[in-house]
Amino acid sequence: MIEIKNLTKRFGQKLAVDDISFTVKKGEIVGFLGRNGAGKTTTMNILTGYISSTSGSASVEGYDILTNPMEVKRKIGYLPEQPPLYMDMIVREYLNFCCRLKEVMPKTQKSHVDEILELVRITDVQKRRIGNLSKGYKQRVGLAQALVGNPQVLVLDEPTVGLDPKQIIEIRKLIKKLGENHTVILSSHILPEVADVCEKVIIIDKGKIVAEDTLDNLQKGIGETSRLIVRVAGSEAVSIRNIRDIYGVKFAESLGTKESGTVDILIECDKQNDVRRPLFNTMAKAGLPLLMIKYVDVTLEDIFLKITGSGREMD
């Protein structure tokens, strides 16, 4: 469906996107993950035809964005990071304008707009001026704009940025629903979002793809170890030394003091070995009371940090 091949984009001296290639199959929801400035927006801007690539190609259903821009643009609905809204227009009027831009038949325009208003739940604000809407509503109008013309592909650049938690949950739900009959590419630097919404994840860092897999597979890679956080009342050095001696512990590291007179320690160990009992015994023997033992789930943060090699800067 979507094919990106050896895509490179240079802004002057800066290499924003460095030779990336990936494909997205019909009906997939793909998460495009990376830190700010990693090249997500640039890639999306190229795919949607807003800017041109320095080299490489991007195509949708066999149509290349350079040689067949009109065909590609007809198939894509794009919600840029900042929704492209005319603040002086009324919501409905704006969507009508989008309909005309995106070649929606004048006959079906009214019902089409009604449908979209209903879908993103902005029917109640359709007569209001866009400039007067709250950020959440503006974002939804932006999403509505991307849906005009019923494109097969939706490209959403950080669709939940700047929204409050309730709005974020609503937008995510909506994206999942849209994913039922659209191919969706979604970018984010918020990992739980991608974990929640997407089936496949592409991780990009400094313009390069560093991982591309399903979420399950990515979690498997890191999932052979389990991790614990313990809080010990005692000195840091002694505690760590004792913990490292326990059979099955692969790694132990201080996380600093969270409660006075104690130290938090992160432990990694084999999944097959439950170290909690030996841990308790050892620490009790050493006169270091354990105040807390907590399992830490493997999160996308871990995957992300492991892959991008940024070390363990967690708390």
Next chain:
Amino acid sequence: MWAICKREIQSYFYSPIGYVFIAMFMLICGILFFAVNIAVTSPTSDYVSTLQSMTIFFSFIVPVLTMRSFADERKTKTDQLLLTAPIKISHVVLGKYFATLFVLFVTLLLNTVYPIVLSIYGSPDAAGILASYIGFFLMGATFMAIGIFISSLTESQVVAAVSTFAVAFVLWLGSRALSTLDVPIVQTLVSSLSIYDRYSSFSNGIIGFSPIIYYLSISGLFVFLTVRVIERRRWIGA
């Protein structure tokens, strides 16, 4: 293209901009009308010279209409909607350009109230005035194209407005200064190349072929350059 044109026209009249432009035009023209046709010792029905004097002031208020056109789209990122929609860049530019022409047309239409008033009390030169309006529209269209081009070069409306104003001013001052030189060839050049001087044949009641071609080709050139600027930006990036 017409969708964009319609939206632009709407936005001119949703915001004060369209009204401000028309009001400024009517105000300045009203002052000139009063000064040239009414308040003098021997009032005259010569509206052609009123319009002639208006050309300079007109070129200075052009940025009111054109400063926003592309500068603002870039700033608010709404250009992302236009440039990712299945529509050609040339159509986007033309849509915006025709919208400014529409406002110009409405302005000139409203402006006919002055010669109509004159015709009640005197007998103005109807043919001369009609030719002047046609010339004025063509000249205006040329300035609009230049204004839109300048607007496409920047993200800032203020920069676009000031630059457009400066260009109009330099063009005017340049043609005035050069035509005072007592060198025949310079005078011929100025009268055939200056946007202001080209208008004078219309004032004489002549709808000449060559000034029409001149205005249309300069307008076309700047519309084309605007398209090129926007296309180029896609390659070099924002």
